[in-house]
Amino acid sequence: MAALTxxxxxxxxxxxASGRQLRTVLLLLIPGLLWLGVFFVVPIFTLAGTSTQTPSxxxxxxxxxxxxxxxxxxxxxxxxxxxxxRSFFYSILATLLCLAIGYPLAYLxxxxxxxxxxxxxxxxxxxxxxxxxxxxLAWRQILADDGWVxxxxxxxxxxxxxxxxxxxxxxxxxGITYNFLPFMVLPLYSSLERIDPxxxxxxxxxxxTSFTVLRKVTFPLSMPGVVAGTLLTFIPASGDYVNAALLGxxxxxxxxxxxxxxxxxxxxxxxxxALSFIxxxxxxxxxxxxxxxxxxxxxx
Amino acid sequence: MSRWLSKHALHIYGVLAFAYxxxxxxxxxxxxxxxxxxxxxxxxxFTLENWTNPCGAPEVCSALGNSLKIxxxxxxxxxxxGTMVAFALARYRFRGRTPTNLLIFLPxxxxxxxxxxxxxxxxxxxxxxxxxxxxxxxxxxxxxxxxVVAVKARIASLDPRLEQAAQDLYANExxxxxxxxxxxxxxxxAGAALLAFSLSFDDFIITNFVSGDVNTFPKFVYVSAQRxxxxxxxxxxxxxxxxxxxxxxxxxxFRWRRSRRL
Amino acid sequence: MTASRSDxxxxxxxxxxxxxxxxDGLDLTISQGEFFALLGPSGCGKTTTLRxxxxxxxxxxxxxxxxxxxxxxxxxxxxxxxxxxxxxxxxPHLSVFENVAFGLRRRGVKDVKKQALEALDLVELGHLxxxxxxxxxGGQQQRIALARAVVNRPQxxxxxxxLGALDLKLRRQMQIELKRIQTEVGITFVHVTHDQEEAxxxxxxxxxxxxxKIEQLGxxxxxxxxxxxxxxxxxxxQSNLVAVTRSGTDGQYTMVDVGGQKLRIRTDRCSSxxxxxxxxxxxxIRLHSAADPVPSGLNQLTxxxxxxxxxxxxxxxYLVRMPWGQNLTVFAQNLGIGERFxxxxxxxxxxxxxxxxxxxxxxGAGVESTxxx
Numbered sequence: 001m002a003a004l005t006x007x008x009x010x011x012x013x014x015x016x017a018s019g020r021q022l023r024t025v026l027l028l029l030i031p032g033l034l035w036l037g038v039f040f041v042v043p044i045f046t047l048a049g050t051s052t053q054t055p056s057x058x059x060x061x062x063x064x065x066x067x068x069x070x071x072x073x074x075x076x077x078x079x080x081x082x083x084x085x086r087s088f089f090y091s092i093l094a095t096l097l098c099l100a101i102g103y104p105l106a107y108l109x110x111x112x113x114x115x116x117x118x119x120x121x122x123x124x125x126x127x128x129x130x131x132x133x134x135x136x137l138a139w140r141q142i143l144a145d146d147g148w149v150x151x152x153x154x155x156x157x158x159x160x161x162x163x164x165x166x167x168x169x170x171x172x173x174x175g176i177t178y179n180f181l182p183f184m185v186l187p188l189y190s191s192l193e194r195i196d197p198x199x200x201x202x203x204x205x206x207x208x209t210s211f212t213v214l215r216k217v218t219f220p221l222s223m224p225g226v227v228a229g230t231l232l233t234f235i236p237a238s239g240d241y242v243n244a245a246l247l248g249x250x251x252x253x254x255x256x257x258x259x260x261x262x263x264x265x266x267x268x269x270x271x272x273x274a275l276s277f278i279x280x281x282x283x284x285x286x287x288x289x290x291x292x293x294x295x296x297x298x299x300x
Numbered sequence: 301m302s303r304w305l306s307k308h309a310l311h312i313y314g315v316l317a318f319a320y321x322x323x324x325x326x327x328x329x330x331x332x333x334x335x336x337x338x339x340x341x342x343x344x345x346f347t348l349e350n351w352t353n354p355c356g357a358p359e360v361c362s363a364l365g366n367s368l369k370i371x372x373x374x375x376x377x378x379x380x381x382g383t384m385v386a387f388a389l390a391r392y393r394f395r396g397r398t399p400t401n402l403l404i405f406l407p408x409x410x411x412x413x414x415x416x417x418x419x420x421x422x423x424x425x426x427x428x429x430x431x432x433x434x435x436x437x438x439x440x441x442x443x444x445x446x447x448v449v450a451v452k453a454r455i456a457s458l459d460p461r462l463e464q465a466a467q468d469l470y471a472n473e474x475x476x477x478x479x480x481x482x483x484x485x486x487x488x489x490a491g492a493a494l495l496a497f498s499l500s501f502d503d504f505i506i507t508n509f510v511s512g513d514v515n516t517f518p519k520f521v522y523v524s525a526q527r528x529x530x531x532x533x534x535x536x537x538x539x540x541x542x543x544x545x546x547x548x549x550x551x552x553x554f555r556w557r558r559s560r561r562l
Numbered sequence: 563m564t565a566s567r568s569d570x571x572x573x574x575x576x577x578x579x580x581x582x583x584x585x586d587g588l589d590l591t592i593s594q595g596e597f598f599a600l601l602g603p604s605g606c607g608k609t610t611t612l613r614x615x616x617x618x619x620x621x622x623x624x625x626x627x628x629x630x631x632x633x634x635x636x637x638x639x640x641x642x643x644x645x646x647x648x649x650x651x652x653x654p655h656l657s658v659f660e661n662v663a664f665g666l667r668r669r670g671v672k673d674v675k676k677q678a679l680e681a682l683d684l685v686e687l688g689h690l691x692x693x694x695x696x697x698x699x700g701g702q703q704q705r706i707a708l709a710r711a712v713v714n715r716p717q718x719x720x721x722x723x724x725l726g727a728l729d730l731k732l733r734r735q736m737q738i739e740l741k742r743i744q745t746e747v748g749i750t751f752v753h754v755t756h757d758q759e760e761a762x763x764x765x766x767x768x769x770x771x772x773x774x775k776i777e778q779l780g781x782x783x784x785x786x787x788x789x790x791x792x793x794x795x796x797x798x799x800q801s802n803l804v805a806v807t808r809s810g811t812d813g814q815y816t817m818v819d820v821g822g823q824k825l826r827i828r829t830d831r832c833s834s835x836x837x838x839x840x841x842x843x844x845x846x847i848r849l850h851s852a853a854d855p856v857p858s859g860l861n862q863l864t865x866x867x868x869x870x871x872x873x874x875x876x877x878x879x880y881l882v883r884m885p886w887g888q889n890l891t892v893f894a895q896n897l898g899i900g901e902r903f904x905x906x907x908x909x910x911x912x913x914x915x916x917x918x919x920x921x922x923x924x925x926g927a928g929v930e931s932t933x934x935x
Contacts, residue, residue, distance in 0.1 A: 036445075040415070046421045046425050050421040112314075126325065126545060127321060135328065276413065276418065462651050468711075469714070479664075
C-alpha cells in the first residue's frame with residue numbers, strides 16, 4: 001500500500017476539485033490570470049490590431065487608424081528580411097556556443113563538484129547580480145581592439161592579426177553568449193543531476209571509453225535539459241537588442257533594434273507591431289519544429 | 301603528464317569557464333575605482349572617491365531609488381499572485397488546468413521585445429500615461445510566471461503526509477495551512493520573491509518601452525552609455541553584486557554549518 | 563451487538579478507487595485497550611482501512627463507530643484517533659518538543675509543557691526535546707512520532723507500518739517497546755503491517771487481510787495452529803499442503819487418504835465439504851529412517867526421499883520428495899540427538915494427528931503469496 005501514497009503528488013493523482021474547493025481554486029487563480037489576461041493576452045491582440053493600421057490623415061506623428069492594411073506585414077518582411085536572418089543567425093550561433101560552453105560546466109557541477117555544488121551554481125548565476133547593461137558594456141572594454149584580451153589572442157595567433165573585434169558581429173555574438181549562458185547551464189544541470197550516476201558507471205562497464213558513454217548514455221538522458229536550455233537561450237536571444245546596440249555597429253542591428261527604433265525614433269507603430277508579430281510567429285514555428293524533432297513534449 | 305591532463309581536463313575547464321564568467325564582473329569592479337572623468341572606458345588611476353560619494357553624478361541615485369521602489373512593488377504583487385496560482389495548480393485538478401499552464405508558460409517563451417511592444421501598444425491605445433505604474437504592471441506580468449514555476453515546484457516536493465499528520469493532530473484546514481504548509485513552502489516563496497526582484501531590478505528592454513520619462517538604473521546606464529557612463533554607476537553595480545553575493549554566500553554557509561551539526 | 567464504551571466498530575466498510583476495490587465490505591470490532599494487528603501483503607487494503615479510520619480517506623460505503631459515536635463523516639481533526647505515519651511525517655521545521663506539543667496546543671490543553679515532556683519521557687527521549695527531527699536517527703524519529711500521537715491520549719492509536727524503515731535489530735527492540743507503551747497507556751492500538759512476525763509478537767488479535775477482505779481473525783497462536791484458508795496457511799509461516807480424499811470418520815477425527823496412505827485430521831479443524839487439503843507445519847513433522855518403526859497413533863507418510871538438506875544452525879531444513887511427486891518441507895531442530903539425513907536417504911514422515919488441519923480448495927491457491935516480502 002505504501003506505493004499508493006507517494007511523497008510527491010503527481011497531477012493526475014490530485015483530487016478533482018468540486019463545490020467549495022472549486023470556489024477556492026477560482027479565488028486563487030483569478031487575480032493572477034486576470035493580470036496575465038489583461039497585460040499579456042489583450043496586448044497581443046492590440047499588437048495585432050496596431051500592426052494593420054495606417055497613418056491617419058492628420059499627419060501628426062503617432063496618429064494611426066485601423067484600415068486592416070495587411071500589406072504592412074509584406075512591407076515589413078521585405079524591408080527587414082536581412083535583420084530577421086541576422087537575428088536568427090546570431091541567436092542560433094550564440095545558443096550553440098552556450099551549449100558547447102555550458103554542457104561541460106553543467107556536467108562538472110552535477111557530477112564532480114561534490115560539496116561545492118551549490119556554491120558553483122551560485123557562481124554560474126553571479127552575473128545576474130550585476131546590471132545586465134553594465135556587464136554588456138564591460139564586454140565592450142574587454143573586446144576592444146587595443147585591449148589586452150584581443151592583443152593577447154593576436155599575439156598567440158589564435159585570431160588573425162588584422163581582425164577587428166570592436167563593434168563587430170563577433171562582439172555581438174560573444175555578448176549574447178555571455179549574457180544567456182546561465183539560462184543554458186541551469187536546465188542542463190537540473191536534468192544531469194537527475195541522472196543516476198550508476199547508469200553512467202554501467203555505461204562505462206558496457207562501452208568502455210568515456211566519450212562513448214557520454215554519447216550513448218549521458219547525453220540522451222540529459223535531452224530534456226538540452227531542449228529546455230536551448231529554448232531558454234534562443235528565445236530571449238532572438239529578441240534581444242541591447243547586445244547589438246552596445247557591442248555592434250550599424251551593420252549588426254537585429255530585429256529588436258528595428259522594433260525599438262520604429263517605436264521611438266520613427267514613431268511608426270504599425271511596422272513595429274507587425275515586426276514583433278512576425279518575430280513571435282517565427283519563434284513559435286521554430287520552437288514547435290524543434291520540440292517535435294527533439295522528441296520531447298516537456299517545455300518547462 | 302598527459303594522463304594527469306586528461307584526468308583533470310574537466311576541472312581545468314571549470315576554472316577557465318568561471319574565469320570567463322567573472323571577467324566582466326571584475327571589469328565592473330575595477331573600473332568602479334577609476335579616476336572619474338566624463339566617460340569610464342579607460343583606466344586613469346585608482347581612487348576611492350567614487351565609493352565615498354556614489355551619488356555624485358546627476359540622476360544615478362534617483363534612478364536607483366526608482367528601481368528599488370519598482371522592484372519592491374512588483375515583487376510583492378507578483379509573489380502574492382503567483383503563489384496563489386501555484387497553490388491552485390499544485391493542489392487541485394480542475395477543468396482548464398492545461399490552458400492555465402499554457403498561459404503561465406507563454407510569457408516565458410515570448411521574447412521580451414514582443415512583450416514590450418504589445419504592452420506599449422495597449423497603453424498607447426488606451427492612452428494610459430507611461431510611468432512608474434506602467435513599469436510595475438509590466439514587471440509583475442513577466443515575473444508572475446517565474447514565481448508560479450518556482451513555488452509550484454516547492455509545493456510539489458512537500459510530503460502530503462505532513463499535512464495529513466497535522467489534521468490527524470487536531471489542526472483544522474486553516475491551522476494546517478498556517479502552521480505546516482506555509483512555513484514549509486516559505487523558502488520556495490522567498491526564493492521566488494528574490495528572483496522576481498532581480499528580474500525587475502535588472503530589466504531594461506521592457507522598462508525602456510513602457511517607462512516614459514521615469515528613469516531606472518538599467519535605463520540610466522544604457523542611456524549614458526552613448527555619452528559616457530559615470531564611475532558612480534560602476535560603484536552601484538559593484539555594490540549590488542557584492543551585497544547579493546554576500547547574502548547568498550551567508551545563506552549557503554549557514555546551511556552548510558547546520559548540516560555539519562547533524 | 564453490544565459494544566463497550568469505546569470499542570472501534572467497522573460495519574460494511576468499503577473503499578473503491580477508480581478501477582479497483584481496495585477494501586470490500588469490512589466488518590470488524592476492535593475492543594477497547596486491545597492491541598490489534600491488520601496483517602497482509604501490500605495492496606491488500608490494510609493501509610486504506612487504517613486511513614479511513616483516521617479520516618484521511620473517505621469511505622465509499624459503510625460506517626465507522628467509536629463506541630456509540632458515528633465518526634464516519636468526521637474530519638480527521640474531529641476524531642479522537644491519532645496516527646503514527648509510515649515515514650513518521652515529523653514536522654521538519656518544528657523542534658521535537660513542538661512536534662509532540664502540536665496536538666495538545668491545537669486542542670487548547672492547559673499544561674502543554676508537562677504533558678509533552680511526560681510523553682517524551684515515556685519514549686525515553688526527554689533530553690532531545692530541543693533538537694530538530696532531521697538531527698535524530700531513524701529509531702529516535704520513530705519514538706517521537708509515537709510520543710506525538712500518544713500524548714493526546716486518543717481512544718485509538720493507528721500505526722501504519724511504524725517499524726518498516728528500521729533495521730532488524732532496532733525493529734525487535736521497538737516491538738518490545740511498543741508493547742510496553744501500549745500496556746502502560748492502555749490505548750487501543752491498531753497496527754498495520756506486512757510482517758507476520760511483527761504482528762504475532764505484539765498483537766492480542768490479528769486479522770489477516772487479502773484482496774480487501776479479512777481472511778481470518780484470531781489470536782496469533784490460533785491463526786498459526788489452525789489456519790482457516792490456504793492463504794493464511796502460507797502467509798503466516800510455512801505450510802505443507804497435500805491434496806487428500808475423505809475416507810470416513812473415526813471419533814473426533816476425519817479420516818483421509820493420500821496415495822493409499824491413511825491420515826487423520828481433527829474434524830473441528832477440518833473443512834466440512836468439497837475438495838480437501840491436509841496441512842501440516844514443517845516443524846511439526848519428524849523424520850524417521852524408512853527402516854525404523856514409527857510409534858503408533860501418529861500420522862505417518864512413507865516412501866519419502868530426501869532431495870536436499872540445508873543446515874540452518876538452529877535447525878536443518880529438509881526437502882522430501884513424496885511418491886506422488888510433491889515436495890514436502892520438514893524442519894528438524896538440531897538437538898544433537900537423533901539421526902541426520904543426507905541427500906537421497908529413504909525416509910518416512912510422522913506427526914501428531916492434532917497438528918493437521920484440513921482446508922478447502924486446491925493446492926495451488928494462495929501459494930504465490932508466500933513469497934511476499
